[in-house]
Amino acid sequence: MVTYDSVRVSAPHRSSALSRLVQSRNALGLAFMLPASALLLVFLTYPLGLGVWLGFTDTRVGRPGIFIGAENYRFLWDDSVFWLSVFNTLLYTVTASILKFALGLWLALILNENLPFKSFFRAIVLLPWVVPTVLSAIAFWWIYDAQFSILSWGLQELGLIEGRINFLGDPENARASVIAANVWRGIPFVAITLLAGLQTISPSLYEAATLDGATSWQRFRFVTLPLLTPIIAIVMTFSVLFTFTDFQLIYVLTRGGPVNATHLMATLSFQRGISGGNLGEGAAIAVAMIPFLLAAILFSYFGLQRRKWQQGGGD
Amino acid sequence: MDFSRRDVIKTTAGLAAGALGASALGRSAFAQDGLKYQPEEGATLRLLRWSPFVQGDEDQWLANTQRFTEATGIQVRVDKESWEDIRPKAAVAANVGSGPDLMFVWFDDPHQYPDKLHDVTELGDYLGNKYGGWYEGPKSYATRDGKFVGLPLATIGNAIVYRDSWVKEAGFSEFPKDTAGFLELAKALQGTGHPVGFTHGHGVGDGNNYAHWLLWSHGGKMVDEAGNVAINSPETLKAIEYAMELYKTFIPGTESWLDVNNNRAFLAGELSVIANGISAYNTAKINKDNDPKLTEIAKDIRTTNLPVGPAGQSAELFQVTTAVIFDYTPYPNAAKEYLRFMFEEPQMPDWITSSAGYCCQTLKAYADNPVWTADPNNAAYAKASETLRPNGYAGPLGYASAATMADYVLVDMFAKAVTGQATPQEAMEEAEKRANRYYRV
Numbered sequence: 001m002v003t004y005d006s007v008r009v010s011a012p013h014r015s016s017a018l019s020r021l022v023q024s025r026n027a028l029g030l031a032f033m034l035p036a037s038a039l040l041l042v043f044l045t046y047p048l049g050l051g052v053w054l055g056f057t058d059t060r061v062g063r064p065g066i067f068i069g070a071e072n073y074r075f076l077w078d079d080s081v082f083w084l085s086v087f088n089t090l091l092y093t094v095t096a097s098i099l100k101f102a103l104g105l106w107l108a109l110i111l112n113e114n115l116p117f118k119s120f121f122r123a124i125v126l127l128p129w130v131v132p133t134v135l136s137a138i139a140f141w142w143i144y145d146a147q148f149s150i151l152s153w154g155l156q157e158l159g160l161i162e163g164r165i166n167f168l169g170d171p172e173n174a175r176a177s178v179i180a181a182n183v184w185r186g187i188p189f190v191a192i193t194l195l196a197g198l199q200t201i202s203p204s205l206y207e208a209a210t211l212d213g214a215t216s217w218q219r220f221r222f223v224t225l226p227l228l229t230p231i232i233a234i235v236m237t238f239s240v241l242f243t244f245t246d247f248q249l250i251y252v253l254t255r256g257g258p259v260n261a262t263h264l265m266a267t268l269s270f271q272r273g274i275s276g277g278n279l280g281e282g283a284a285i286a287v288a289m290i291p292f293l294l295a296a297i298l299f300s301y302f303g304l305q306r307r308k309w310q311q312g313g314g315d
Numbered sequence: 316m317d318f319s320r321r322d323v324i325k326t327t328a329g330l331a332a333g334a335l336g337a338s339a340l341g342r343s344a345f346a347q348d349g350l351k352y353q354p355e356e357g358a359t360l361r362l363l364r365w366s367p368f369v370q371g372d373e374d375q376w377l378a379n380t381q382r383f384t385e386a387t388g389i390q391v392r393v394d395k396e397s398w399e400d401i402r403p404k405a406a407v408a409a410n411v412g413s414g415p416d417l418m419f420v421w422f423d424d425p426h427q428y429p430d431k432l433h434d435v436t437e438l439g440d441y442l443g444n445k446y447g448g449w450y451e452g453p454k455s456y457a458t459r460d461g462k463f464v465g466l467p468l469a470t471i472g473n474a475i476v477y478r479d480s481w482v483k484e485a486g487f488s489e490f491p492k493d494t495a496g497f498l499e500l501a502k503a504l505q506g507t508g509h510p511v512g513f514t515h516g517h518g519v520g521d522g523n524n525y526a527h528w529l530l531w532s533h534g535g536k537m538v539d540e541a542g543n544v545a546i547n548s549p550e551t552l553k554a555i556e557y558a559m560e561l562y563k564t565f566i567p568g569t570e571s572w573l574d575v576n577n578n579r580a581f582l583a584g585e586l587s588v589i590a591n592g593i594s595a596y597n598t599a600k601i602n603k604d605n606d607p608k609l610t611e612i613a614k615d616i617r618t619t620n621l622p623v624g625p626a627g628q629s630a631e632l633f634q635v636t637t638a639v640i641f642d643y644t645p646y647p648n649a650a651k652e653y654l655r656f657m658f659e660e661p662q663m664p665d666w667i668t669s670s671a672g673y674c675c676q677t678l679k680a681y682a683d684n685p686v687w688t689a690d691p692n693n694a695a696y697a698k699a700s701e702t703l704r705p706n707g708y709a710g711p712l713g714y715a716s717a718a719t720m721a722d723y724v725l726v727d728m729f730a731k732a733v734t735g736q737a738t739p740q741e742a743m744e745e746a747e748k749r750a751n752r753y754y755r756v
Contacts, residue, residue, distance in 0.1 A: 060714055061406035062428020075752060080745070081722075146568025147580040168571030169516075171736070255517035257723075258570040259730045274403040276721035276753075277427050277714055 054283035061277040072284035081260050085268040093244045099183045104190025112198045129188035137252035140181040144168050168254050171261035178262050197231035237300040265289050350441040358649035360391045363415035365398035368594045375669030379662040389649050416644035419636050423717035425465045432464040433640035433647050439463030442658050447679035452703035457637045465639035469674035472699030473524045476595045479617045481509040481587040494624040501564040509587035512566040515730040518574040526725040527632035529554045532624025538710035544754050547747045555732045555739040562733035570730050593672040593696050618695040630704040675699035715753040724749045
């Protein structure tokens, strides 16, 4: 009898503790966030933290390092190759991103029109993005070859140039060549994403604008662009990040040559950290990329996504 | 994480040491019938090697491994990676303390993590005594403080590969033996429309081979015996000036070349002279697709050693590879027994023969391998192990020498000057500054 009673008494007691826990929004929220945050901690925060820490040590391959403060950064500060790679990275990112945006938007606008074989063209456009980077890089390596370039050959056959073009040997040519290859590869991502954005714009807005007598440029400027800005902000943030951290293309095409004219921070970081065995310095170069990346992200989030800007106004 | 990783390494090292002690007791007599290791119970091995440049190398290595498995019952898995990916893979294996039991590594790798490698001094001494001794160059890459941290496996030689008829056409009855004559030949070949070409780009093998030959043939050196940077010297200046003269005769675009470009252009008949491993000749000789043009080229190809410069002796870098056993392996005795078996007769001579001149022996007793006389073009590669000069000459091998080469300091110095981006003096001073970053400690 006593046990029966105690069970009867304690049963609702226990269930209420459990149900309170289940019904508590905070506790439940925490529980649901746990897997995601564990993933973030293990796979993002920890490696990032380790990378930052390595940048402050003299760790080498096969030997744990000791804390040396900012010495890696001081050494990089005096290193002309590092500054060259910073310059190259900025040039590469800015030029390639602008080109990718302009050409991508153009392509998206064309694909948004009523073309025959529309879905076929849309599929074709995606190809450069679908091909693995290393494969397309090898294709470009042949296109840019000092001796067997099809471009040089074609132009020679047409009688337009005398000698072969030194695509990857001349510093300026080499930079232009790797940027062109990167643009070719990056356009589909921009174009298809912007196309998706374009299709969310209601046709009635264009009809209204047309009725008001807007020219096609005015329709683009005052209807399309403002409504597309949020997606432009996202797509360009990603595009800038991908370009800034590009590695495979350079590694296949030039390995940073000629005389480091195409070395990006990512490739230099690999060269010093892994090939050269200087993990600490390699990490420091990689960490030096973070401020630039943060700046790009902040610009996108606080700049491009601002309502006023989107509506064409100033601050 | 760091802590636990080190613990793991410590533990595995302890296990390995224990296993070593146990087997030392049970080993059959060393002095009587040669050295033999008693493999651990249930041992299996995994070897990570570089992808072969000639197919015969891989086939024979696997056949030899098969013999080992038949003799001992130990399964050996042989994996391969592109040769440039070996260094990062080895670095990660050494750092993390897990991965393949054995690995073929390149250049200074054994000096980057000697304490992560299993000591094979006993085996190295045994093989050296039995087979006429090791060549000094390859041995220096595999030994540290007098101890073997790996076994010198092979030297991949590099030599002049040229088109005999074009050299004759340019008015040279034989290939010049010195740098001055070589410059004349290059000028003459440019005149006849068959230019020469050497890699000034970031080609790990060819770029470094050429740059080091330029420097050393003129008596320059990156560092002195004590490891102080000594690149800023009149000899270096002479080497740069020579490189600039030679570059003027090159086919355009060599500053963008990676390792493959010179072979490709040479075999397409665009070039008269390149410096390369024997693979360039072998590709033409084997002629997979039976291309009649390539047959003609193969008949016309001759090889010879690179010309000797003002320094008066031939000194080249070459590509040196070392077989190492990682200390974390649970089967160090099986691994040592495997290496012993593979380095002994008849396995090693068979392998050298099948490598068709690509892999030069590191043990002197194997120097009379028939492969070196099988084709007159193989002879230029026969003495690679004997004549090679270690990276970072005349200083010690280690982090600094490896990092300086990986950063292309020397390659860039020459490339910068020959392309006119800097005066010889400026290029040299920049190289000095860059090298000093690595040799600071």
